[in-house]
Amino acid sequence: MRCKRSGLEIFTLTAVGFLGLIFLLNENDRDPTLIPRQETAEEDRVSHVLPTVPPTRDHKPVLNCRENSAVVNVSGFAQLPDHIKDFLRYRHCKEFPRILDVPNKCGGAQASKNVFLLLAIKSSPGNYERREIIRKTWGVEKVYQGVQVRRLFLTGVSSNLWEAKKTNRLLRLERREHMDILQWDFYDTFFNLTLKQVLFHQWMEEMCPGVRFIFNGDDDVFVNTYNVVQYLVGLPSTNNSHLYVGQLIFNVGPIRETWSKYYVPEQITKSNSYPPYCGGGGILMSGFTFHAIYQASLDIELFPIDDVYLGMCLDKAGLAPASHMGMSTVGVSIPSSKLEAFDPCYYKELLMVHRFIPYEMLVMWQALQEPNLVCGQMNKVYVGM
Numbered sequence: 001m002r003c004k005r006s007g008l009e010i011f012t013l014t015a016v017g018f019l020g021l022i023f024l025l026n027e028n029d030r031d032p033t034l035i036p037r038q039e040t041a042e043e044d045r046v047s048h049v050l051p052t053v054p055p056t057r058d059h060k061p062v063l064n065c066r067e068n069s070a071v072v073n074v075s076g077f078a079q080l081p082d083h084i085k086d087f088l089r090y091r092h093c094k095e096f097p098r099i100l101d102v103p104n105k106c107g108g109a110q111a112s113k114n115v116f117l118l119l120a121i122k123s124s125p126g127n128y129e130r131r132e133i134i135r136k137t138w139g140v141e142k143v144y145q146g147v148q149v150r151r152l153f154l155t156g157v158s159s160n161l162w163e164a165k166k167t168n169r170l171l172r173l174e175r176r177e178h179m180d181i182l183q184w185d186f187y188d189t190f191f192n193l194t195l196k197q198v199l200f201h202q203w204m205e206e207m208c209p210g211v212r213f214i215f216n217g218d219d220d221v222f223v224n225t226y227n228v229v230q231y232l233v234g235l236p237s238t239n240n241s242h243l244y245v246g247q248l249i250f251n252v253g254p255i256r257e258t259w260s261k262y263y264v265p266e267q268i269t270k271s272n273s274y275p276p277y278c279g280g281g282g283i284l285m286s287g288f289t290f291h292a293i294y295q296a297s298l299d300i301e302l303f304p305i306d307d308v309y310l311g312m313c314l315d316k317a318g319l320a321p322a323s324h325m326g327m328s329t330v331g332v333s334i335p336s337s338k339l340e341a342f343d344p345c346y347y348k349e350l351l352m353v354h355r356f357i358p359y360e361m362l363v364m365w366q367a368l369q370e371p372n373l374v375c376g377q378m379n380k381v382y383v384g385m
């Protein structure tokens with residue numbers, strides 16, 4: 001009896017000790033500030049990923065680049081909204097360290113030519129649910145029609161200090177679990193989206209220069225990855241060809257109304273027109289064009305609206321954007337009733353639709369997988385090219 005009890009006691013003690021150990025290890029996991037060195041080392045072993053810089057502990061972006069204080073002398077500066085002042089102060093800063101990296105996303109620079117399509121999705125740190133749904137639906141990393149598709153979320157740091165403390169941890173966890181988070185140390189704001197784009201081009205030059213096609217879009221779009229792959233596979237196979245399709249916008253210029261989210265004052269650009277561009281909700285481009293944009297961007301100063309900036313780079317590179325009827329970034333002209341709008345047959349023929357809320361994406365993706373989904377006569381939707 002006693003003997004058995006001791007055995008049980010020893011077992012219990014061992015079990016408690018073991019559980020305690022697991023708890024401690026988990027604690028390290030959840031609180032990166034506790035034992036940073038150990039965690040970094042462990043992460044590196046698991047993932048073979050070396051962060052470019054150690055993650056910052058104070059959650060304040062490290063700015064090697066100083067603000068340009070001379071902008072205060074720009075006429076009318078004092079009257080500008082704060083975010084525009086901020087943009088002008090830091091417009092010249094194009095280098096920011098990476099906090100979370102996934103250098104092996106394409107299997108290294110050499111092997112990156114084996115990646116057919118990279119889905120690069122701009123996502124704000126707090127948009128966890130959107131990322132989760134994309135991972136489960138159109139962002140699944142797998143082989144489609146014999147070609148490799150990879151997924152990557154592009155993010156910065158929340159400009160709210162308390163948010164940043166939480167979301168930086170969240171992003172670390174997500175990266176560890178999914179290996180799909182690329183995070184830079186800059187404030188993830190609307191007017192910094194161009195910066196995010198440019199940093200992504202820099203990263204691609206280094207890590208994935210051989211990728212054949214890139215889908216660059218927002219995390220609130222629904223992409224019919226099957227159709228996108230089918231469309232791209234069907235293109236004439238040349239390695240050095242230009243492709244830049246999406247929803248084409250032309251004959252527009254800067255909005256000069258201060259209340260608008262897109263307000264761009266003359267202090268940012270005097271020009272009253274934008275070059276043709278594709279709406280930034282979702283753009284499909286070739287690796288060739290992606291690289292050409294990077295080259296052009298080296299000589300073009302940042303412009304706050306990211307899709308317009310891409311249009312400026314294309315223009316400089318002597319390339320034109322094209323429209324694609326299968327890609328709508330401002331919501332499709334949906335068949336009359338709400339029910340019909342959700343008809344999977346409708347989406348079966350599209351490449352991408354903007355403004356989906358997460359659960360809709362899940363339902364739609366499931367519906368598209370239905371082997372028994374019977375749709376009427378297929379209209380040829382994509383005629384853009």
Ligand SMILES: *[C@@H]1O[C@H](CO)[C@@H](O)[C@H](O)[C@H]1NC(C)=O
Pocket residue numbers: 069070071072073
């Ligand atoms: C702004 O202009 C004034 C007058 O020309 C000059 O003294 C001052 O140094 C300028 N400030 C900056 C930050 O360049």
Ligand SMILES: *[C@@H]1O[C@H](CO)[C@@H](O)[C@H](O)[C@H]1NC(C)=O
Pocket residue numbers: 061063083084086087090185186187188189190191192
């Ligand atoms: C962009 O990010 C930098 C670095 O965090 C920040 O200093 C700047 O204020 C941000 N710009 C805007 C317009 O939010």
Ligand SMILES: *[C@@H]1O[C@H](CO)[C@@H](O)[C@H](O)[C@H]1NC(C)=O
Pocket residue numbers: 113237238239
């Ligand atoms: C394109 O590049 C791939 C991989 O480098 C190569 O296998 C293929 O033959 C090339 N195709 C053309 C048309 O040049």
